[in-house]
Amino acid sequence: MSLHIRAEKGDIAETVLLPGDPLRARWIADHFLENAIQYNDIRGMYGYTGTYRGKKVSVQGTGMGIPSISIYTHELINDFGAKQLIRIGSAGSYQPYIKVRDIVLAMAASTNSNINRIHFNQDSFAPAADYELFIRAVKKAEDLKIPVKAGNILTSDIFYDKDPEYYRKWAEYGVLCVEMEAAALYSVAARFGIKSLAILTVTDHIVTGESMDAASRENSLKEMVTLALELT
Numbered sequence: 001m002s003l004h005i006r007a008e009k010g011d012i013a014e015t016v017l018l019p020g021d022p023l024r025a026r027w028i029a030d031h032f033l034e035n036a037i038q039y040n041d042i043r044g045m046y047g048y049t050g051t052y053r054g055k056k057v058s059v060q061g062t063g064m065g066i067p068s069i070s071i072y073t074h075e076l077i078n079d080f081g082a083k084q085l086i087r088i089g090s091a092g093s094y095q096p097y098i099k100v101r102d103i104v105l106a107m108a109a110s111t112n113s114n115i116n117r118i119h120f121n122q123d124s125f126a127p128a129a130d131y132e133l134f135i136r137a138v139k140k141a142e143d144l145k146i147p148v149k150a151g152n153i154l155t156s157d158i159f160y161d162k163d164p165e166y167y168r169k170w171a172e173y174g175v176l177c178v179e180m181e182a183a184a185l186y187s188v189a190a191r192f193g194i195k196s197l198a199i200l201t202v203t204d205h206i207v208t209g210e211s212m213d214a215a216s217r218e219n220s221l222k223e224m225v226t227l228a229l230e231l232t
């Protein structure tokens, strides 16, 4: 048992899928895993362990934003021995050619958060995906005929930005989309020497204003979840 996760050592698999939304974790346990057991309900941040095609895998909600995912990933690694963390999140597109429902593999995660400047005494750390896991995801997506885009993304501390043009400076540098956790995932994973990758489904379009409703966000992310589970 750790401060935020009610589980014993061995209850959690070495590979953990990380949706921000704990209800997405429950939906994955219900629809994709065999013999899923719920191990965590602290703060309603559900976590489950089951099997997928015979392999043990866990799904743990992380909540929204860098502080929240940093707590869960720290405990998953240090208290429960997680070795491979795969975020499965929603994102807002910054590019006209990245459409709603597209899947993006985050090769790197720029951020407007100060968290790494605090850790690195004002120097700038570049949070990046694990290369081997990233390449496996690209190949697996090809095998499954799931089209993916890949590139730099933005992990933002702000969801409701007061400046509607804020996205432009990132878009001009080729940043594909925005979400709120990947830079922290990559940084915590790097700190403890484990593998991590963020797979994102575009649910909103920052340029066109298009958006998926809340129920679709929870339920219509099947391809992303399948791709992540195939990497266990």
Ligand SMILES: O=P(O)(O)O[C@H]1O[C@H](CO)[C@@H](O)[C@H]1O
Residues within 6 Å of the ligand: 018, 019, 020, 021, 063, 064, 065, 088, 089, 090, 091, 159, 179, 180, 181
């Ligand atoms: O769908 P999840 O994984 O929560 O990810 C995105 O959705 C939330 C904002 O609605 C933020 O957590 C953002 O990163």
Ligand SMILES: O=c1cc[nH]c(=O)[nH]1
Residues within 6 Å of the ligand: 090, 091, 092, 093, 159, 178, 179, 180, 203, 204, 206
């Ligand atoms: O952080 C996020 C997540 C989904 N959609 C957005 O616009 N932003």
